[in-house]
Amino acid sequence: MRLDRYLVDIGKFDSRQKAQEAIRAGRVMLGGKVVQKPSFEIVDSSLEGDESVADRLESRLAVEISGEEFVSRAGRKLQGFLEECKRQGVARAWESAIDVGAARGGFSQVLLRYGVKHICCVDVGSNQLHPTIAKDSRVEVFEQCDIRVFTRRYTRDFDLAVCDVSFISIRHIIDDLCKLSSELIVLFKPQFEVGRGIKRSKRGVVQDQNAAQSALQECIATICARGLSVRLVAESSVKGKEGNAEFFIYACRESCS
Structure with a gap:
């Protein structure tokens, strides 16, 4: 066996x-x-x-x-980043959060462990959220919902917006994220940011690291252009499924510091 x-x-x-x-x-x-x-x-x-x-x-x-069990790999990623925030002295506490691209709910699971009292999970898919997250009384679920549609339908304000999306560039939804919170933690995935013309391995790993870094800097510049200050950029301690190095970007308005 x-x-x-x-x-x-x-x-x-x-x-x-x-x-x-x-x-x-x-x-x-x-x-x-x-x-x-x-x-x-x-x-x-x-x-x-x-x-x-x-x-x-x-x-x-x-x-x-050994170690804590997470409902998805995303949970281990965010856990590692929040620990790095603490080491760098930029850690904060939040009462409410919106999880954009929630999927299985890994990010939400970690935020609940960190004491967040209300989380709104938004995802274009359905029936993905782990039952332990979906049934939690602190969690509000919006399935089959694009975040760009969500912001047109609802006027909401959260202490924090976390984002882990695929098949779309963060730059295309940054305005929507900024409508929801003045504090963002987004996961930069190079394979969805560099463009289709950039060479990848058979597994999907971006092989042009200059292109990946350039896309990361463009993403950071886009965030800063919305009036946010980047407090920390750090490589995820867990690589993407294909093996790509991913990066967390933590940014907020000056009033958050």
Whole structure:
């Protein structure tokens, strides 16, 4: 039986993808030893299908999962950035927030842990938000909703706007983010910012780092042009799924400092 499947079978994770991410991140130990290969065989494959296998193994294998569990990789990304904000002396507390591109709710999960009392989750997709986030009384959900439509329909004001979007440039929605809050934390993803003409690897990694850095500076300039000051730019401690280096940008109006 593969290790990733086994971890799901015994209830350590609710999907093989999440189990695989934890394994590759070095968070899974068997018998006190870190195992970083999801396909690691912990029992002869001929026994697969035997419902009692997982139960028998659990009784004799010492499985340890280190670190906090997140509903998505995005949670680990934001957690790492907020810790960096604290180290740099720019950390703040927020009462309310809007999570643009909420997806599974990784950003929202972290913000709730940080004491945010009300979060509005907005995403163009549907049925993505993890049940533990969707059912939280502090969370308000807007599915199948483009943030540009949201700002036309609603006049809302939040202490913080966080943004993790794909297949669109941050620059195209920065005005909408600024309508929602005077304080922004956005995740810059180079593959959606550099343009289609820039060379990528088969996995989708942007290979022209000069183009990636130029796009990052353009994004920062766009934010500053809206009257915000950038307080911190830092590379995410967790790379994107394709392997791209991503960057967090934290900006706010002078009144936030």
